[in-house]
Amino acid sequence: MTGAPGSEPFAIDVARQGARVEVMLYGELDAYSAPRLREGMSELGEIAGRHVVVDLGGVGFVDSAGLAAIVSTLRAVKEADGAVSLRSMSPQLHKLFEITGLSRLFPAE
Amino acid sequence: MTVDLEGRITYANHAAVNLLGWAAGDLQGLDLHETLCHSHLDGSPRDRNECPAHATLRHGAVHRGRDDVLWRRDGGAVPVELSCGPLAGAEGALGAVVSFRDVSVSGRATDYYGEVLRLTERDRAQREVVRQLQEAVSPRMPRVAGVDLGVFELAADPSEPSGGDLYDWVVLPDGDLHLVIVDVMGKGVAATKDALAIVHALRVLVFEGCPMENLVTRADQLLLAHDPNLVATLVVGRYTPATGRLRLAGGGHPPLFLVGADGAVREVAAPGIPIGWPDAGSFEIVDLIVERSETVLLYTDGLIEARRDIVAGLSDLRAAVGETAGYPARHLPRILVERALAGAQRSDDTLAMVLRRRAAPASAPHRMLGPFEHRFSPSMAAVPVARHLFADWMTGQGVEEGDHADLLIVASELCSNAVRMASGAPRGVVLRASAEGSALVLEVEDDGVGFQSALPMSEEIPALDQNDGRGLFIVQSMVDELDVRTASGGTVVRCVKRCLFAEPDLVSDPSHRARS
Numbered sequence: 001m002t003g004a005p006g007s008e009p010f011a012i013d014v015a016r017q018g019a020r021v022e023v024m025l026y027g028e029l030d031a032y033s034a035p036r037l038r039e040g041m042s043e044l045g046e047i048a049g050r051h052v053v054v055d056l057g058g059v060g061f062v063d064s065a066g067l068a069a070i071v072s073t074l075r076a077v078k079e080a081d082g083a084v085s086l087r088s089m090s091p092q093l094h095k096l097f098e099i100t101g102l103s104r105l106f107p108a109e
Numbered sequence: 110m111t112v113d114l115e116g117r118i119t120y121a122n123h124a125a126v127n128l129l130g131w132a133a134g135d136l137q138g139l140d141l142h143e144t145l146c147h148s149h150l151d152g153s154p155r156d157r158n159e160c161p162a163h164a165t166l167r168h169g170a171v172h173r174g175r176d177d178v179l180w181r182r183d184g185g186a187v188p189v190e191l192s193c194g195p196l197a198g199a200e201g202a203l204g205a206v207v208s209f210r211d212v213s214v215s216g217r218a219t220d221y222y223g224e225v226l227r228l229t230e231r232d233r234a235q236r237e238v239v240r241q242l243q244e245a246v247s248p249r250m251p252r253v254a255g256v257d258l259g260v261f262e263l264a265a266d267p268s269e270p271s272g273g274d275l276y277d278w279v280v281l282p283d284g285d286l287h288l289v290i291v292d293v294m295g296k297g298v299a300a301t302k303d304a305l306a307i308v309h310a311l312r313v314l315v316f317e318g319c320p321m322e323n324l325v326t327r328a329d330q331l332l333l334a335h336d337p338n339l340v341a342t343l344v345v346g347r348y349t350p351a352t353g354r355l356r357l358a359g360g361g362h363p364p365l366f367l368v369g370a371d372g373a374v375r376e377v378a379a380p381g382i383p384i385g386w387p388d389a390g391s392f393e394i395v396d397l398i399v400e401r402s403e404t405v406l407l408y409t410d411g412l413i414e415a416r417r418d419i420v421a422g423l424s425d426l427r428a429a430v431g432e433t434a435g436y437p438a439r440h441l442p443r444i445l446v447e448r449a450l451a452g453a454q455r456s457d458d459t460l461a462m463v464l465r466r467r468a469a470p471a472s473a474p475h476r477m478l479g480p481f482e483h484r485f486s487p488s489m490a491a492v493p494v495a496r497h498l499f500a501d502w503m504t505g506q507g508v509e510e511g512d513h514a515d516l517l518i519v520a521s522e523l524c525s526n527a528v529r530m531a532s533g534a535p536r537g538v539v540l541r542a543s544a545e546g547s548a549l550v551l552e553v554e555d556d557g558v559g560f561q562s563a564l565p566m567s568e569e570i571p572a573l574d575q576n577d578g579r580g581l582f583i584v585q586s587m588v589d590e591l592d593v594r595t596a597s598g599g600t601v602v603r604c605v606k607r608c609l610f611a612e613p614d615l616v617s618d619p620s621h622r623a624r625s
Contacts, residue, residue, distance in 0.1 A: 030496075031525040032489040061496075063521040064580035092514045095436060098444045099586050100579050101570040107451065 012040040020051045023073075026058035029066025037069040041076065048080040057088030067096060074106050111196055112141050112162060113204040128211055130182040141207070150178045150186055165193040165205040179209065188213045246271055246301055251280045254350045257589075259463040261442035263450075265296050265411070272458030273300030273341075274409040277308040281347075287315050288346035290362065290462060292409040293339070294385075300458075303339050306332055307384065311345060321347060325360040325381055326390035333385065340385035344407060353399040353466050358391040360384055363410055363423070370402035370609065372431040376423075402609060404438065404465040406430055411459030412449045425449065435511035437586045438465040443570075468547050468609050480543035487531035487538050487555070492524045495540050506544050507611035515587040516606060520551060522580040523602050527555035530600060537599075548589070548607045556599040 010027035021044065029037060044052075054070065056062075062070070074084045086108045089097070097103040110121045121136040129136075129145065136144070146160045157163050161172035174191040181187060191209040195202060250258050264272035273293035281287050289311055293304040310328045319327055324345055332339055342361040348354070357365070359379025367375040381391035399405055413422030429448050433441055442461035450459065481502040485491040499520050503513050524540055531537040537556040542549060571579050585591055590605040 028493060030489075030492060030521055031528075032493055061517065061521075063518050063525070064578075064583050065525060067579060091432070095433075096518070096583065098433075098447070099437065099440050099570075099583065101443075101447070101573055104447060104451075105573055 010036050012037065014044060019049065020053065021047065022053045022055060024055045024058060028061040029059055029069060030061065030063045031065035034065045034069035037066075037073065041073045047077050047082050049082055050077070051083045051085070052077045053085050053087055055087045056090070056093060059090070059093065062093050062096060067100065067102070071102060071106070110136075110141070110207045111204055112166070112207060114166060114202060116141050116163060116166060118144070119204065125209075128187060129179060130185075145179045147180060148178075150188070161191055161193045162205050162207050165195055169195045169202065171195070177209070187211060243271055246275060246305060248277055248279065251278055251286065253280060253286050253348075255467050256286070256348070256350060257438035257465045257467060259437075259439045259442045260461070261446050262460040263411070263446055263458065265458045269297045271298060271301040272296055273304055274411065274458040274460035275301065275304035275308055276460060276462050277312065278462075279312065281315065284350060286346075286348040286350065287312070288348060288407065288462070288464070289343065290407045290409060290460060291341050291343040292362065292458070292460075293341040296458065303336065304341065306336070306339075307341055307343065315347075321345070321356055321358045321394050322391070324358050324391070325384065329384045329389035338385075340383060342383045344379050346407070348399070348464065353401070355397050355399050355405065357395040357397075359395075360389060360391060361386070363408070363413060365408070366406040366427065366430050367397070367399070368404040368406065368430045368434050369400070370434055372434040374427050374431045376427070399464070399466045401466055401469045404430070404434060404441070404463060406445070407462045407464075408445075409458065409460045411457035412446060412461055414457055415449050415453035415459075422449070438463050440586055468607055480541065482539065482541045484536045484539045486535045487528040487533060489525065489528055491538075492521060492528060495524050496521050499540060499542060502542065503549075506549075508549065509609040509611060512549070512606065512608040516549060516551065516608075519584050519587050519604055519606070520553070522584050523551070523553035523604070526580065526602070527553045527600075530557035531555040532557050544610070547610070548605050551588075551604045551606070552601055554599055554601045
């Protein structure tokens with residue numbers, strides 16, 4: 001996937017291991033790339049009852065639009081009776097989750 | 110019904126006529142008192158002057174009869190609630206309006222409905238009282254030069270509006286900030302009452318000039334005279350904004366934390382004996398300097414006892430305050446409480462208060478680069494570009510890591526917003542930045558109009574079930590000032606954030622780093 005000039009391109013990798021689905025995100029998540037995350041997640045297929053691990057180790061930047069895309073992803077999994085966890089959050093992203101109170105809903109692994 | 114100035118009925122509506130057993134039009138012209146109000150409920154005759162309608166005709170004011178009675182044509186009595194008001198036209202008084210409502214058995218249903226309404230109203234009123242009292246026990250955040258403050262409290266019982274943990278902060282006449290954290294034994298509103306008594310005693314003592322050494326002892330003497338069962342731990346602080354000097358007097362309270370901008374954590378104990386114990390009082394006055402960008406955390410033990418292991422709780426808290434040194438002071442107390450209580454069964458009141466001394470004003474201008482300006486067309490694809498150019502400029506300015514990351518988010522939010530609001534004309538959005546003293550000023554301008562003239566300036570965290578709409582909240586949490594100007598030509602959002610800048614020498618002269 002290509003990003004805007006100057007930005008790190010945004011990409012998603014998915015690995016499935018039985019009931020566990022690992023979603024690796026790379027690049028910058030903002031209003032420009034957020035639709036790609038939503039698209040990518042809609043192509044994830046069956047998530048009911050799965051444990052979805054979102055790995056944010058490759059994500060260098062997130063703003064509120066990126067946060068919104070992550071949150072709606074997590075919410076979709078929860079609503080399908082799946083479990084979610086967040087992995088490898090940068091301190092800056094963790095801070096964003098805490099400031100907005102979202103860490104209460106989606107604790108980091 | 111209406112009556113004329115002589116008390117003769119001029120009009121009676123359908124409901125009135127039916128209730129009183131008359132036929133339509135029959136009441137017209139009859140004397141109200143003689144026909145309907147002639148006797149008391151027990152049958153004894155009633156004087157005209159006792160009649161509310163007559164009182165209204167004589168004095169003009171509204172008169173009510175809560176337990177009044179009207180007489181039916183067949184001689185039966187109808188208990189009513191009655192209200193009479195003056196009736197006036199252009200030429201002056203015309204008579205009176207008499208309205209009433211049947212409160213006999215047939216009217217009970219309406220009564221119950223009324224009662225439910227009254228109870229609902231009373232409940233609402235009580236809630237309002239509780240809210241007002243809650244505000245009264247949460248003193249407003251004072252404005253203190255060079256300091257950012259934050260506080261968060263949580264009562265043990267979610268149904269109780271407040272608990273035994275209470276704080277106070279007020280600027281004294283000499284400009285010092287008076288700070289108190291108190292933890293009263295007991296829970297709920299009863300404990301709040303005791304905590305308030307302590308806080309107020311301390312305020313009075315401090316205003317009267319009581320030396321810090323004696324504060325805890327004097328408060329104990331004052332309060333125990335009234336309530337021998339009172340037990341409370343506390344810490345009292347006096348902060349001098351000009352110098353960063355902080356003096357502390359304690360009474361059996363857990364140590365407070367002093368956190369450097371780099372996350373280094375120091376525990377500071379203010380030893381003493383709690384109020385309500387024999388020989389209550391502070392052992393010594395702790396006297397320290399809060400350095401620039403250092404954060405002081407005061408708290409009650411709910412923050413370290415959530416997992417029922419105080420030693421582990423203290424070390425968890427120590428780790429947490431080290432990690433959150435760069436968090437906005439306003440939100441830090443809530444975040445620390447949330448961290449401490451994550452996964453724990455809440456059992457105690459919890460209170461956290463933060464005081465952060467701001468970064469020093471820049472001693473001399475040391476700007477390597479001039480102001481930043483980048484103009485772009487309103488497309489989301491252009492926002493990452495603007496952000497990256499801005500990031501490079503900030504690096505050149507020596508903006509330190511934490512501020513750098515915060516400002517990047519702020520710029521991204523404001524630019525995305527401007528792209529949404531802009532007219533669509535090419536190069537309609539401008540991102541500007543400049544370093545002014547110890548602050549960085551960020552401006553985003555778009556050529557759209559309307560919308561942003563009224564920003565919701567809420568400090569409340571956004572509802573957790575909403576998916577987006579956090580942008581502005583995040584911006585507000587990360588900057589020190591935010592304002593929006595809307596003119597016919599467009600909208601300008603301007604933010605100011607006080608920042609840490611790397612030492613100019615270190616940026617411009619690498620050889621200096623080797624020498625030092």
